[in-house]
Amino acid sequence: MAYDTIDVVIPARNEQGTISDILTVLSGHPAIGSIIVGIDADSIDNTETLLIQKWCHLPNLFLTFGEKGKGQVVKKCLNLVMSPSVMFCDADITGLTYDHVSELLADTVIDDDANHAGMTIGVPDFPPNYPRQRMWAWPWVSGQRVVPTALVRPLNLHGYLMEVQINTAVKHASLPLHFVWLEGVKSKYQMSELRVNEMQRDAQWGREHGVL
Numbered sequence: 001m002a003y004d005t006i007d008v009v010i011p012a013r014n015e016q017g018t019i020s021d022i023l024t025v026l027s028g029h030p031a032i033g034s035i036i037v038g039i040d041a042d043s044i045d046n047t048e049t050l051l052i053q054k055w056c057h058l059p060n061l062f063l064t065f066g067e068k069g070k071g072q073v074v075k076k077c078l079n080l081v082m083s084p085s086v087m088f089c090d091a092d093i094t095g096l097t098y099d100h101v102s103e104l105l106a107d108t109v110i111d112d113d114a115n116h117a118g119m120t121i122g123v124p125d126f127p128p129n130y131p132r133q134r135m136w137a138w139p140w141v142s143g144q145r146v147v148p149t150a151l152v153r154p155l156n157l158h159g160y161l162m163e164v165q166i167n168t169a170v171k172h173a174s175l176p177l178h179f180v181w182l183e184g185v186k187s188k189y190q191m192s193e194l195r196v197n198e199m200q201r202d203a204q205w206g207r208e209h210g211v212l
Helices: 019-027 047-055 070-080 098-105 132-141 159-172 193-208
Strands: 006-012 032-039 061-064 085-088 119-123 144-148 177-181
Touching: 006 019, 006 070, 019 032, 019 047, 019 098, 032 047, 032 070, 047 061, 061 070, 070 159, 085 098, 098 119, 098 144, 119 132, 132 159, 144 159
Parallel strands: 006 032, 006 085, 032 061, 119 177
Antiparallel strands: 085 144, 119 144
């Protein structure tokens, strides 16, 4: 049995410049159900104001507040997901099209047991500043993916490394895995000192709590 629509979760932190284009694409796609945007409590730009003032007319848009950290924001958003599989989408990408969304959803077919569905990862273009020795890792850390809701809802998602947690859960569940290349989609990859420190913090937390 194939789904009719799939809910989308978008964690957003300081993404006022990119999120409107993403919402334009998602809100116009017939396979998209609820669009759930989680606004990180550390966001200091006008993302929240923009969403409330410009996008509040969307009947399928839901906002969450109060959590800090990508994984924590997503975990709260998952409480609102009703579809058997869920699509995750980063709020800082550019170049997303209807065709990209269709490619992501093409392999997401569920049967009577949603836990048997696989994961599809959509891979953006390689950023020019991405370390060449780490290119093998780029597809695995993409925030664009579709995964069974029942698999991710119980996970104690935390911080920037939530994708690693999801990858591990899919592997342990022996679920099928698909990659699609989202040609033309750009990720605002910036490995700043702040980002490195936050990732190291999240990795330490994950090891201490047994989620990595």
